Amino acid sequence: METLINLQSGFMVALQPENLLFCLIGVTLGTVIGLLPGIGALSTISMLLPVTFYMDPTTAIIMLAGVFYGAQYGGSTASILLNIPGTSTNAITCLDGHPMAKQGRAGVALAITTWTSFIGGTFSILVLVFLAPFIARVALQFGAAEYFSIAVFGLIAASTLSPGSALKGLAMVVLGLVLGLVGMDINSGVQRLNLGMLELSDGLNIVALAMGLFGVAEILVNLLRTSATPFAIGNVSFKSLFPTRQDVRDSTFPTVRGMLIGCLCGILPGVGPTIASFMAYAAERKVSRHPEKFGTGIVEGIAAPEAANNASVQSAFIPTLSLGIPGDSVMAVLLGALLIHGIVPGPTLVIDQPQLFWGLIASFWIGNLILLLLNLPLIGVFVQILRIPYDALYIAMLFFICVGVFTIRNNVFDIFVVIFFGIVGTMMILGRYPAAPLLLGFLLGPMIEENMRRALLLSRGDVFTFVDSPITAACMIFSAIALIWSFWQPVSQMLKRRRATPKPLGSTQE
Amino acid sequence: MKRRTSLKLLAAIGALGLTSSAVLAEDFPTRPITVVLPYTAGGATDTLARVIAAPLGTVLGQPVVIENKPGAGGAVGAEFVARSKPDGYTILFHTATVSVYPTTQPDLDFDFREDFAPITLATKAPFVIAVNASLPVNTLQEFLEYARAHPGELNHGSPGTGTSTHLTAELFKQKTGIDLLHVPYGGSSAVLTATRSGEIDFMVDTYLGIQGAVKSGDVKALAVGTKTRQAFNPDIPTLEEQGVTGLELAAWFAFSAPKGTPPEIIDQLNAAIIEAMKDPQVKKTVEAQGEVVGTTPEELRQRIAEEVDIWAAVAKQAGIK
Amino acid sequence: MKLRERSLFDVGGGAVIALCGLLVALQSLAYPLGQVTRMGPGYFPLMAGILLCLLGTLVALFTNEVEKTSETTRIKAAIAVFAAILVWALLLDRFGMIPATVALVLIAAFAHPKPNPRRVIITAVALPLLGWGLFIQGLGLPVAAFSW
DSSP states (O other), rough: HHHHHHHHHHHHHTTTHHHHHHHHHHHHHHHHHSTTTTEEEEEEEHHHHHTTTTTTTHHHHHHHHHHHHHHHHHHHHHHHHSSOOOGGEEEEEEHHHHHHTTTTOOOHHHHHHHHHHHHHOOOOHHHHHHHHHHHHHHHOOOOHHHHHHHHHHHHHTTTTTTSSSSHHHHHHHHHHEEEETTTETTOOOOOOSSSOOOGGTTTHHHHHHHIIIIHHHHHHHHHTTTTTOOOOOOOSSSSSSOOOOOHHHHHHHHHHHHHHHHHHHHHHOOHHHHHHHHHHHHHHHOOSSGGGGGTTTHHHHHHHHHHHHHHHHTTTTHHHHHHHOOOSSSHHHEEEEETTTOOOOOHHHHHHOOOHHHHHHOOOOOOOHHHHHHHHHHHHHHHTTTSSSSSHHHHHHHHHHHHHHHHHTTTTTTHHHHHHHHHHHHHHEEEEESSSSHHHHHHHHHHHHHHHHHHHTTTTOOGGGGGHHHHHHHHHHHHHHHHHHHHHHHHHHHHHHHHHOOOOOOSOOO | OHHHHHHHHHHHHHHHHHHHHHHSSSSOOOOOOEEOOOOTTTTTTHHHHHHHHHHHHHHTTOOEEEEEOGGGHHHHHHHHHHHSSSSSEEEEEEEEGTTTTHHTTTTOOOOOHHHEEEEEEEEEEEEEEETTSSSSSSHHHHHHHHHHSSSSTTTEEEEEESSSHHHHHHHHHHHTTTTOOEEESHHHHHHHHHHHHHHSSSSEEHHHHHHHHHHHTEEEEEESSSSSSOOOOSSOOGGGTTTSSSOEEEEEEEEEETTTOHHHHHHHHHHHHHHHTHHHHHHHHHHSEEEOOOOHHHHHHHHHHHHHHHHHHHHEEEETT | OOOSSHHHHHHHHHHHHHHHHHHHHHTTTTOEEEEEEEEEETTTHHHHHHHHHHHHHHHHHHHHOOOOOOOOOHHHHHHHHHHHHHHHHHHHHHHHHHHHHHHHHHHGGGGSSOOHHHHHHHHHHHHHHIIIIIIIIIOOOOOOOSSO
């Protein structure tokens, strides 16, 4: 098959010593910065851009891409060990990953996330190889109405993300939505809720928000507990580093579901790895036979999101390379890097620059393999991070958060945002208000509003635009089902309980 | 390598240039110069700045560092430079959007015409008018007729209300008398995607962004907004050729310094930038979507003043605040 | 629904959320509202604000989750952490990254109930150097190490 021949020549390109070296540098750097809270792939790639000017374009892109997907591997490590997401896309891995670490199963969690990341990434690469042009064309069919319906579905399906009070969860989603409205309204150009501050005219930055809510808040809550040691590690036995056969069995289907969701999310421009991981987690909870166990440290809760975010990161290259449409902000920077070298991504890229295209794809696979081989043995090393005395560790984390957030826009204003949301986040943790739904509302809310208004604008006010295409109709139906389902379950449970024993109202929520 | 020798040549010329004006200014520069870029890294403006910065550093004899300070359509970075010391060590690399600020952001803490000393208009990138390929038109005239026959039915996509791209397109619509529905998006690539899929019928952008789509045939480039056909794609006819005269639609990129920067330093920077833009790498990057210009400070000042009024009028007629 | 038995976080938190919703809704009236089929910039925030207000009120009235713990919370820790970050942000431009980081370390050390002087000093030296090496030298971060 022609594809296989191309792939073979791609591997020849990717295995050239220079490309291999920079692939290694890229993924290692990516893992390290993914590990460090605050600094993400976006800032690092932006900082590396000038360095890549004088490099061969293929080598440059191989390295930058390596940083991008490498960061996804590293990010989960911080989430599991420190309960602080290394990048905002790994926020949801904290929910089950950290409890697992507290139970002494940090090694298991790290091993599983590494494997599912690899599997998720590989799946997307295969899709990229065989289906890229076709899928890219399909992605073009997604207009404003389709994005709206997907975002609504995502929001409803994922709105019961965390255990605990459903009311609080819902309130957090709407709060996040409101925070997402800050800044310029795309449809009218009007500045909203920006308190007159110029720095807010592009909205709150998600990294600053996530680092405040998840990062600083977590550190502070640990310090507020008078004992000030987050948890005792004790002896990490060698055996506890390996997943059991049951673990592997339990994580198989979540991984598969996660990678499918992630691949899909990555292909749609604007839907990124963060949304992908949230949706995968929510989907797992919905189909699970024991949803109440989520959040206590089960493998399904980490396998699915990690497979999803790695799958989405790789599949984001599909629209970028085949159509020249960046899937998210990191892709936009990578696109810029390509354009700097005079390479124009698009349907003609495969024809004009077959070496670059196939070499890059081959390097993805090699990079993921390197990461697998790099991360697995290092699990023992990573777990030792927990042994660093907390009184030095937390200061270092604060520092990395500060630098990382600063590098987004070279503006100290974003650090003030971190402080503000650090305070808010601390209150939230103490008051048991879940932060994950807030982040979800923050991401999906603006997408819903922007696309709803644009769809109505395009349809000249015709409301039926939201159901008249197969995609929109399907999403709306699923949304309705999900909505009814999420009300049906607790209501029927409550009715059952009332029939069994009379209990005072208001004492149990979902 | 060819590049190194041409850089050496540039350095020699630059040194000559410097020695003559060094008699006037104290030894400027004695430390690195910061060019503030009010947009994010990786974008077209960023690329351009970086590609000019390298030879500029050689010409001036001091490294030129790019600092990205994005936000508010360039206003955050501009404000930062407006507040910086006017000693020539902090300058702004900006786009034509500064002429739009008085209309769209009237309550900024600075007024570009008052608080900045222009250095030079460095490069220009003509706007290309592009339409969705499935429209039954092949020339600009056909499109204009089609649009006039279907008023209000076609969609015009822009990267944001009040951006200079949007206003340029509105200017075109007003001058040709066509009525298209404006649909704003959050950036040029979103507009391009929408135009390819048919959600949008008409858009305006510089060539670099739409290159891939033009080549693959997803969009048709109907006209280029300059007087002469452009080297990046000589197949695109100009507006003039197709009967729309008196309009120049182009994005431009310029350097400006804070008000109060000594005129000798402005002149020195002006000469250095023009010199640096002779570097072949610069030419190659610029000519992918436009051309090197290099005006005098006065010409830039004039241009900004004129454009402020033009955009104010366009915005008023289009109902943009 | 006995007020005394419920946690401050539930009632107070809900009230704060409701207040935010109210403020958002009021602010959104300042923007053109438009109609459902042609929404102005104020429409969605208004709806969201009202919904938030409603949810906040419901949370304040109906949730009953947080058990009152007798853990003493140390305000000093909170002040130390936020002051450290604030000082870092303020000192960064004026004095450079290294002095800012040293200040961060020294102030943040007070957040810990029993700061170990030796470890704090080591961190105050090692961390700025690490930051300098990794970010300024390695990644080319456009921040001065020292600038005065």
